[in-house]
Amino acid sequence: MATVLEKIATHVVSRPFFSPLARTRAQQAIVDTIGCMVAGAKDQAPQSVAAAFSNEIGPTGVSGVFTGGRSSLSVAALINGTAAHCLDFDDNFHPARAHASAVLVPALLAVASADGSISGDQLIRAYLAGLEAQAAVGFGVNPPHYNRGWHGTSTVGCIGAAAGVAILLGLDEERVAQAMSIATSLAAGPKGQFGTAVKPLHAGMAARNAVEAAHLAQAGITGRSDILERRQGFLDLFGGADSTGWDSLLWGENHIIETRGLVTKLHPCCASTHRVIDAARDLQNEHGFSLDEVRGIETKVGQSAVDNLAYSDPADEMQARFSMQYCLAAALLQGRLSLADFTRDAIFRPEIRRHMTKISMSAFSAEEERGVERIAHQVTVTLLDGRRLWTERLHAQGAIAAPITEAERHSKFSDCMRWAGLEDDRLYPTWADIGGADSVKSALRTFDQSYSDLTRP
Template sequence: MTTVLQRIAAQLSSRKHFSETSIERAIDAVADTFGCMIAGAGDPAVTGVTTAFASEIAGGGTAWLVAGGGAPTSIAALVNGTAAHALDFDDNFHPARAHASAVLVPALLATVTAGRPVSGGAFLGAYLAGLDAQAAVGFGVNPSHYNRGWHGTATVGAIGAAAGVAELLGAGEEETAQAMSLAASLACGPKGQFGTLAKPLHAGIAARNAVEAARLAIAGIRGRLDILERPQGFLDLFGGDDPRAWTDLRPEPDHIIERRGLVTKRHPCCASTHRAIDALLELKRDYGLTADDIVSIDTKVGVSAFRNLAYAEPADEMQARFSMQYCLATAFLKGSVSLGDFTRSAVSRANVRMLAKRITMESYSADEERGNERLPHIVTVRLSDGTTLHRQRLHAKGSVQDPLSAQERREKFEDCLKWGNRQPGCDLYARLRRLTEAADLWTELYMANHSRKAELLAGPQAI
């Protein structure tokens, strides 16, 4: 009997061509992730990882590090994955309940080394394979898996990314399925770590696990190919209270990125806050509201979002990213939420703290959520003149239903460069947009630019 992993591997193998829409959205995701990696390179989480593995990094390696230098492939995936997720500005992928690209892009980059030509087209194909695999694994366990408290980035993300890495390394169907099986033995990550440095580390560990699982599978290490569905397997142990399993999983003619897409983050904080932020900013704009008008701001969100946002009075910038009260107060007072709002000094601003005390959050009940894949997040604003305003959002800005414009994507990338102390206006973004033209990514991204004018990834020390 064909196992779930074999079905997924066969589906990936059968997809030889991708539509223009799929390629375009994959390029968007890769470029966005590079920006997030650069912005996060100096974050304490990344500094901690590079310090912990300083001796390995000092020895050099063939894989590029966003924090500078080179390292062995596993260490590079760990560092770059942590950097990609450090500021919680990287994309979300709803089918996997994961920060898909923060795992996939660093894992794939770790295999791009000198002497092993990898074209931009092959890289994008492997990215799309890994994304498809993440969606397929998530199909059987989410949202129950995520609601139970598992961080899908670290679990589903790692298993799916292992398939993408296997694809880029030239693995066949059997080896790809085995890579996912081995990654299932490595997958872990409790959402109870949200608001700590361990949270971005989850993405780095998942990227590392994906690389190692793929390499082990290609080297001949074997696990059970029914590990997702068998007793004491992934579904049994990680599925949560009400998983649907993979009985109804069917191959689709179009790629998941066309049907569902990714959410490119507009705000550098937990995605569980984004729909409420967007709704509140719309109310402020439409009614010309000021802080003096506000008696209270009440929000209603999904159960998982409510559990994610555990810090009503955040003590530091990490906790602030997981505080509905802080994020909404900041957005209302400033008209936006930016990277600069998540520093130790910014979190202590008196005006933000005062408004945050007027903000509450509740969740839908389990009965309300049952049978609904997605419910809108609702914002209710009560004004000093007695007026009550309501606004709800089913999808956040940056989703395929309400996408960022090309200009907004470019501006976000430039903001990430500035936050990472890189020269704005360099041609890195333009080069990333031309990934399909690259015959050898190592040459294109790491070795080709010997002039200073573009300040691209000229070598390990350039970024």
């Protein structure tokens, strides 16, 4: 009988085609992630990673590094993955409980940088394969895996992305399964690191590990193909009492990106805040209140969200991204959140701080969450005039159930460029049709030149 990894490998290698919708959404995710990488490149986290490996970065490496220079595939994936995730503006993928693209895109681009024969079409196909592999791995262990404290981006994301890289390298089913097996031994990352620079480093580590696992499999390293389900394997060690395993894993005709999709973030902060922010803004838009008219705001979210949002009084911009009190107060005061809200000066603005104490957060009980894959987050606003306003959100804005427009996607990309100090928007066309590129390496070369021109004093 085939093992779980063998079944996943057979499926992602043999899928005959991808629909135009799947390809479009993959392309959108790649563009969005590129924007996040450019915006994040000057952040302290990727800059520190680049400094740690500065002796491996220079003008002649095979892969472009968004902090500057070129390096080996592994170092480029590590730095660029950290840059993609450091502002917490990159997409979410619920089936894997992971920031899927922040791992997949840096890993795939690192490989495509080194091989001029890899086309945009191959990049799209490898992305979709890696995403489907992430969903399949996550199927067997989530939500208990995530809820018990594992950062799915660096665990599930790493294993699934290894399949995507292996597909891009042209490996057969056996080697794809082996790449995922090797990556299982590299998967790690506790959510206790949320609010620190190690959290975005998790995405970089996962991207690097995916690249290395695929190349190790290509070179002949082998592990157990039953490492997900066997005793002392991934499920046994990383799952939980309520993890279901993979016995009922099935694939539909439509790709997971069509049926479940990604969530494109419109707020540059932890996704655990997003449904509450959107729900509270729904109430504000409907009833027209200001924060000065609010007596108190009660939020009720999943237990994992409470665990993620550990900073009611954030001391720096990274902690602020994981603070329900800061993010919700800033969003209601201004009507929006932007990258500019997450700087040292911004987070201590007295006009926001004085409202944060009005905001409380509680969790649904274990019984309320049991057997529910996804639970709606609730908001109750009590006004000074005595009115109590209540609503809930199952999906954040940016999910396929609450879609954003192409104009909003482009606007987000432009905001990322401006945050990086780039007033010119000419990089968007470079990536908006990457699927049609004859060579990703050539597109990257065009990007490198444009990026250099835009950043030149």
